[in-house]
Amino acid sequence: MPLDDQMLHLKLEDRQRGDVAQQITPPAEDEFNTLGAPSKSPGTAPTMPPIDSSLTRLYRRTPTPTILLDGSLRVVQTSDSHQALFRHPREILLGASIYEIPPRLIPAPDTPALSGMLGTAISTREVQTLDFVRIVDSDRSCSLRATPIFEDDALIYLTLEAQVHPRAEVEEQKNSALSDQAYLNATYKILVDTVKDYAIFMLDCRGHIATWNSGAAILKGYTAQEIIGKHFSVFYGREDRETDKPGRELTVCVQEGKVEDEGWRYRKDGTRFWANVMITAIHQLGRHVGFVKVTRDLTERKAAEQRLIDAFEESSKIKTDFLANMSHELRTPMNGMSLALTMLMGTGLTADQKEYASILEDSTSILLQVINDVLDYSKLSSGSFSLTTDVLDVPSVINAVTRNCRHSLKSGVALEKTVAPNFPLNIKGDPLRFRQIY
Numbered sequence: 001m002p003l004d005d006q007m008l009h010l011k012l013e014d015r016q017r018g019d020v021a022q023q024i025t026p027p028a029e030d031e032f033n034t035l036g037a038p039s040k041s042p043g044t045a046p047t048m049p050p051i052d053s054s055l056t057r058l059y060r061r062t063p064t065p066t067i068l069l070d071g072s073l074r075v076v077q078t079s080d081s082h083q084a085l086f087r088h089p090r091e092i093l094l095g096a097s098i099y100e101i102p103p104r105l106i107p108a109p110d111t112p113a114l115s116g117m118l119g120t121a122i123s124t125r126e127v128q129t130l131d132f133v134r135i136v137d138s139d140r141s142c143s144l145r146a147t148p149i150f151e152d153d154a155l156i157y158l159t160l161e162a163q164v165h166p167r168a169e170v171e172e173q174k175n176s177a178l179s180d181q182a183y184l185n186a187t188y189k190i191l192v193d194t195v196k197d198y199a200i201f202m203l204d205c206r207g208h209i210a211t212w213n214s215g216a217a218i219l220k221g222y223t224a225q226e227i228i229g230k231h232f233s234v235f236y237g238r239e240d241r242e243t244d245k246p247g248r249e250l251t252v253c254v255q256e257g258k259v260e261d262e263g264w265r266y267r268k269d270g271t272r273f274w275a276n277v278m279i280t281a282i283h284q285l286g287r288h289v290g291f292v293k294v295t296r297d298l299t300e301r302k303a304a305e306q307r308l309i310d311a312f313e314e315s316s317k318i319k320t321d322f323l324a325n326m327s328h329e330l331r332t333p334m335n336g337m338s339l340a341l342t343m344l345m346g347t348g349l350t351a352d353q354k355e356y357a358s359i360l361e362d363s364t365s366i367l368l369q370v371i372n373d374v375l376d377y378s379k380l381s382s383g384s385f386s387l388t389t390d391v392l393d394v395p396s397v398i399n400a401v402t403r404n405c406r407h408s409l410k411s412g413v414a415l416e417k418t419v420a421p422n423f424p425l426n427i428k429g430d431p432l433r434f435r436q437i438y
Contacts, residue, residue, distance in 0.1 A: 065142075065162040067106065071155045073098045073118065082162065085135070098160075104136040107162060108144060121146040122155060132165070141165050199295040203279075205288060207232050207250055219297055221268035232293065235265045237272070253279045253291060265295070274302040327374045334371065338364045355403070362400050388430045395425065 056077040059068045065082035067075055075093045083090055086105050093101060098118070099111060108114035113130060121128040130144040142162045149157040199216035201209055208231055212224040220227075220235065227234075233246040240246070240263070253259040258280045265275040276296045282289050341361045349357060402417050409415055 059159070065164070067093070067098070067160040069098055069158040069160065071157070073158065075101070076157075085162070085164070106144065106160060107133050107135055107142065109133055114144075117144070117146050118158070121148045121158070125150060133162075135164075197296070199293075201293055202282070203232055203250075203291040203293055205290055207246060207291070210290065216295070219267075219273075219295065220265075226268075237264055237266060249279060250291065253281050254288060257281055262298070273297050273299045323374050327371045330371050331368065334364060334368050338368065359403060362403070389428055390430065392427050392429050393425065394423065394427060395419070 056068070059066050059077045060079055062079045063081050064079065065085045066079040067082060068077040070076050075096050075098065078090050078093050086107070088105055093105070098106070099115065103110050103114060106114065108117075108130065117128045117130055120126075125148055127148075128146045132141045133144050134141050142164045145159075145161040145163060147159045147161070148155060149159070193213050195213060196215045196218055199219045200213045201216050202211040204210050209228050212222070212228055216227075217223060231246070233241050236246055249259050249261060258278065260279075261277045263275065263277075264272045265277070266272050274297070276298050278294045280292045280294075282292055338361070341357060341364060345354065345357050345361065398417050398419065402415055405415055
């Protein structure tokens with residue numbers, strides 16, 4: 001039977017005899033929005049089943065602010081109560097995906113929270129609730145209730161109902177939140193005040209000291225009455241203040257959220273200590289309200305590190321001195337051997353004797369150069385080892401290398417040398433290094 005022809009008969013009985021029939025005609029079809037079912041074109045099949053208009057009427061008239069979604073999570077109806085509470089035209093919601101709607105119009109804390117609730121409701125087929133969702137531009141809050149409706153294994157509808165909390169309940173929630181915050185603040189203050197190994201205090205947005213704990217009093221020597229209200233640059237040295245290091249640290253902290261530094265800081269009596277400093281920006285409701293500064297005294301650690309460095313440098317100096325003395329002692333007999341070989345070469349030697357003497361002379365020369373390099377150990381330690389650049393006679397270097405190696409070859413092994421015809425006879429390089437490479 002067409003919707004316009006439907007009649008609802010209510011049977012009323014009173015003290016008078018007889019039946020009274022009252023006809024209630026439902027609103028016209030154009031009062032309902034059936035955008036949940038796409039319009040049909042001639043010859044075109046609908047992409048989704050049509051929405052029962054009586055169902056849309058039911059959800060439109062419900063006193064609970066409600067959004068009705070289809071199986072694809074698109075809005076097919078919103079209640080008049082929802083429209084009145086959130087003051088929005090119904091047309092901007094109908095047909096839209098629930099994730100395309102601003103969270104404040106649902107209402108939901110944010111899209112990820114809404115997505116998580118809907119996903120859980122659909123996967124578990126159970127009602128899910130988000131409690132105490134704040135209603136924008138209002139001092140009230142509500143609970144968002146998601147109810148999935150399945151037909152066999154297919155999701156056909158999902159309702160979102162906003163259960164508005166009574167004002168008394170909202171006030172109770174606020175008072176409870178304030179009480180919890182006060183408890184947390186008191187607990188935090190007790191913890192900070194009892195810490196004695198760290199200086200922990202707050203700065204305002206300009207860097208003036210706002211709080212002072214016992215650890216700060218012990219480390220820096222100021223009482224709370226003496227220091228609160230002063231700028232924290234009082235702890236820095238004159239050079240740091242002249243370069244505005246404290247101001248630059250606060251600027252970086254605001255930009256990056258925190259800043260860490262190590263350096264010298266000064267106490268009230270003028271003595272200094274090596275400090276590790278961590279400054280963190282504090283925000284409240286999205287607004288920057290100040291900084292928290294935590295300072296540790298690392299003077300002992302710094303001194304221990306310096307002692308290790310001094311010990312290493314002393315050990316390195318002792319090693320260098322030892323090698324220098326050893327090289328000097330080795331060079332003296334080697335110089336004598338070199339002189340004796342030179343004199344021997346001037347005597348009447350046979351061809352084989354001259355060849356052996358030449359090998360000894362070359363080896364002695366190389367050993368002397370190696371000993372000289374040991375004297376340059378300090379250069380090696382500092383990374384400044386250098387090569388000697390000289391003009392080399394390539395044939396003589398090759399002959400010396402092959403002559404030294406030939407006598408160490410095993411029986412039956414021959415060593416031959418070949419030089420390309422176009423290879424230069426003279427090059428620049430270090431004669432000792434070339435022989436070592438060969």
